[in-house]
Amino acid sequence: MKRALFILLRNPLSVLGLTLVGLVVLAAVFADYVAPFPDHKGAVVDFLNFNKAPEWPYLFGTDLVGRDIFSRILFAYRISLTLGVVVLALAVPVGVTVGLIAGYIGGRTEFVLMRITDVFLSIPPLVLAMSMMGLLEPSLTNGMMAVTVMWWPWYARLVYNLTRSEREEGYVLAAEVIGASRLHVMFREILPNCVPSILTKMTIDFGFVILIASSLSFLGLGVQPPTPDLGSMVAEGAKYLPDSWWLTVFPGLAILVVVFGFNLIGDALREILGVDQ
């Protein structure tokens, strides 16, 4: 623990990452109190102040119906973070279970499970999510589902590879010799040894889930207005370039900031937990 802290705090980049993510999480959680215009998260119109360049009190300017972009970004963070949590909470258990079973039991089960995983992996992730979203009704829930569907195979593949190497380790053999059940070996013996890798991947993925989800909503396939969403803000604002640049640039940078933060932390974790890429 002391060593972890040392590594984390020694590197200014990890400190930066912690700070960025911390600020974003706080701002999202307390958006109602932090945002200068908390009611601008929803359907509000202010035609006296629409399409304004950044100026006080509109830090990042206003959108086409006069809503404060800064406030909307804070609320959009809330959606992004929720999405990240939900997607990982669904995708990781599924992927880990599939990977464990395929890697440990082997044989025909392994073949079938890993071929299914391959099918999912051989459609470019964005295309898979997009085609699902296009066919379903675009909404936050469906967006989460689509991203989950494209995400679990990566965990299946990771845990499968880990399990295959752990399977030959002494402690697994020992557990098998004393007659532990398969379930016990998989979840009690092998899984704990995969945790560092899974944890690191999750941290980095948190940022990427946000990134992919914003790509979907950029294409009009994710969170629906008037709920603020970073991707759709960029897409909507892109029509007004270069005159109303603030409509796109700030939400775009907002994505960058949060994903960057998670990546920095993920990098540090990788070092602390000694996980290879």
Next chain:
Amino acid sequence: MNMPSRLLAASLLASAALVGVASAETTLRLDETPIGELDPAKATDYADSILMFNVYDTLVIPKQGEAGYQPFLAESWTQDGNSFTFKLRPDVKFQSGNALTADDVVFSFDRMMAIKSGFSFLFDNVEKAEAVDASTVKFTTKFPYAPFVAALVRLPIVDKKLVMEHLGDGEGEMKDWGQGWLNLHTAGSGAYSVVSHDPQAETVMAKNPGYFLGVPAVAPDKVRLRYGLEAATVRTLISRGEHDISSQWLPPEVLKSLSKDGFKLLTESGTAQLYIKLNTAKPPFDDQECRLAIVNAFDYSTGIKMVAVTDTVSQGAPSTGAIPVGGMGADPDAPAFKQDLEAAKAHLAKCKYKPEDMNVELSWIGEVPLEERFALLLQANLNQIGVKSEIKKVPWTLFTEQVTKPENTPNVSQVFVDTMDGDTDTLLYSMYHSSAGGTWMSPEYLKDAEVDSLLDKGRASASEAERSEIYKALDKRLIALAPTIYAQNQRAVFAASDKVSVPALEDPAKAFRVAAFGFTFRLMEMHP
């Protein structure tokens, strides 16, 4: 000007161009939303219409600067009860060199009806078309049907001989009716021929030297119609001088920036209106009082300011009723709608539903981002009278699906409707006749005997004056029933460079009352 002298003038102009300086070829560059549908039997959108009006010709065309239709491929026509007889011009040749005959007209009609797509619904009440002789065509309608002549603006005449040479796979004598081929090729007689066509990217057109009216030298030699350019792209291309006319789909802010940079604005009005439709088949808008409440609550003037481009030009104009201002039956003296919160509250008080129990779904079509602003505005207005509402973005395909059942149809939907052929019947019948419920045009599900009878009378009468009176009465009835918020007349605004003048879109006296007809390239002038 009568035909022969006009022809003469045209040929004089043409020869003047020949002896004149061999000036550089002029190219007109404009854009539209994808895709560009080249097959005239499938065309529906604005881009398709531009292609249709330039590559193909029709029996009649809208009159310039006034309502009504003038002969075009047809020299004249007569109506006798259910039958319409057209006499064709003898001097028209297709771009292939084939002569245009009555057979081609019949083929074009049959093809349209067989494919059952595009504008074919305008001809649902037509029984048949027959060639009386090589230059005479007779159409028979199922009942006296006045809007038929207007509908002919949407029946481009296709070169039968050429199409028959290119039939693809299919069943029956006509196989695929040449659909496969006409997707990428043309068989028209129009002033422009297609040089290349990519439905998603670009259509390039060039003057047809054999056009029966001749094409003036000042008209663009070449036209590049591009599809799917982003607003920001168009904005920059125009300001760099690499684009000439924008589409009307630019957001007002972008048009504003271009106008500020000194580019001119072209407008097309009187063809379309924004209808905010209330579902009369489910609560709360099955109660007329509730409908009147929301009609009075809507802030019409902010709605127009919201889409204003400059102080004088806006994408919206005040509405006076169900018929766009200037259309047949629109009352020129009718007052424009205004927000009246007192009246709204009074109507709301009489409504059988309590405001606190309502949660009105305000939908907007995802493909039309401008509608989001109207939804937000309406939501703010409903708040003013204490009605809660919820905004929903609906993609177009989902919307057309939803409206097929009244219970799935949102309380409030927004649709821009265009007269298509300029006739009031085309506009109103499919919106308000009780038999028409369940399409994107009729999410009101209006069922009213008086409206039905007026609509039926209107299409049966052969007299322009009588029709006008009938529609005036209908308009009054539709205002009283309030199935719709007649939010604003839509004005299409295009930004354009000084390199081109488009009289039909710049001078109201030269405007056509059919959407996209202003984009008849042969009537444009290039200033290189």
Next chain:
Amino acid sequence: MSPVVRLLIKRIATSFIVLVGVSMLIFTIARVIPGDPARIALGPNASTEAVEALRDKLHLNDAFVVQYGYFIADLARGDLGQSLYSNRPVTADIAAYLPATLELVFFAGTTMILIGVPLGMLAARYRDRPLDHAIRLFTMLGVSAPDFVWAVILMLVFAYFLPVFPIAGRISDSFAVPHVTGFLTIDSLISGDLAAFGNALWHLALPAFALSFAGIGQSARLTRANMVETYRKPFIEMALAFGFPQGRIARRFAFKPSMIPSLTVIGLDLASMLGNAFLVEQIFAWPGLSRYGVAVILRKDLNAIVGTVLIISAMFLIVNIVVDLLVALINPRIRLSQRSS
């Protein structure tokens, strides 16, 4: 049979199985969703009979398995059906738009490798020194924003504020390049039109760079990690102990072995660009398959969706096979192995 050929055959066979799986997956998704494709195809004004007739024609009234049977039978004849959006055969649409996308992805991929890999090598060689930190920061920024954000920023800076690059399209209007392959850079070279070639490259620059940004980050980080890993290997210690020059170690003796694990992942990156091209094409008005894909997805054009996804997946698998072959070529262990790997 040489091990490489055996590997190739094995990979093609598994890819084929995967492709069949993809077709089932996407076909299932496409058929179970709500919304009547026939109704959508004919447009809002079509009559019920017309819709019913089209449903019959498209076999939409048959059982699901039967529909899939028809689909596979058509597919075997190279027929992906008609696009309801463009009214053209899906294969024709794909043939028209795929070259533009592949050209973009090819140049983005080349940019990614030419910039990302050397950056990673530099970072590994100067690991834990300021240069390494600077590269780490830069590459991490690269992977931390979606391609469309980079596209917008690049466009804003290099097309609007400093108008040095074009903002849309593949080539300027004034050039007419005869259609041979659909790749403008190749076609212009075939026709010997160097100006057109330059112009096409000039149009490619911004979108390709925006598309490669994340890939540059990925490949640099990966190259660095694998190089660092390789630097720990005994054979590098041997090279150092024998005094092989540092530069030659970095460029040769550490580089080649570390590229073996990197290549596979870089191949995946390259392949995922096929998907990310959707985002970039959207911003730069690039007339490629991705824009077509977005358009058909938004319109629920089933045949076109299935076709597009299948083709992109096939491209994805082909890229992976090519990468596997490359790995086999630079890894003598696979090339010379007597067992199939």
Next chain:
Amino acid sequence: MTAPTLAIDDLRLGFRGWAGTAEVLHGISLHIAKGERVALVGESGSGKSVTARLVLGLVQELRGARYSGRMAFEGRDLGTLSRREREALRGDRISMIFQDPTSSLNPVYTIGTLFHEVLRRGNPGIGAAEARERAVAALDDVAIADPGRVLDSYAFQLSGGMNQRVLIAMALANSPSLLLADEPGTALDVTVQAQTLALMQQLVARHGASMLFISHNLGVVREFADRVYVIYKGRIVEQGPTEGLFEAPLHPYTRALMAAVPRITGEGIPEIDEEQTGFYDPLVAHPGYSEAELRP
């Protein structure tokens, strides 16, 4: 009298880490005279391998490494050499042989390519043909029957013994004056190991090179070294002539080392109980074998 091939005085090394500095070497002194074969014996982790790497200048480049003391090669103070000069010694004047020959040979280059690179150290402009010729000769020297085939092979295609010979050939190819052998052949079969060591022995003698032989295998040391230094936890605890030291070990640690049984795993690493009394006793030099006596 000429300077010894290698002289090390009071060499200290530590690594700065998250928990302060970890000392690895506590001031060791040793030397190797010209043509002499000296063994450095100790357990793994005693600091013997790191000493060899310090001589080569490899440790100095690691982050957090702190060292002091003097190292001189043929009278030149290694500490005052520039990085470039130090690198120029490697593979040419000083070379090294490793524990696991197979993994010490780059898996993606043929032996021929690697050999060419090695020969370039002695003769930067050497061409491919000449390099091959010399490599064939060098492989001949280490009794490889089919040098052509070996040069075209990759390390993983050859046996461990074969690779060890290749490595020996490479190490001696440029006629170095000092050969550092870090547990050579430990990864090999015992009989193969004995053969290759014997071979190395002959070749080193023929080239007139000095050798620092790092090992934990007492049997091997007894056979191949003239003199022995015993190292324990970063300190030299005993030094003397091979025969004398084996017959009469003076230091408690050396005695424990000799009494210990080799592990059953067959790798020959003796199992020694942790820190018995006397292990930290000061350095014992056999008479006439202290640094002061041996070095002028």
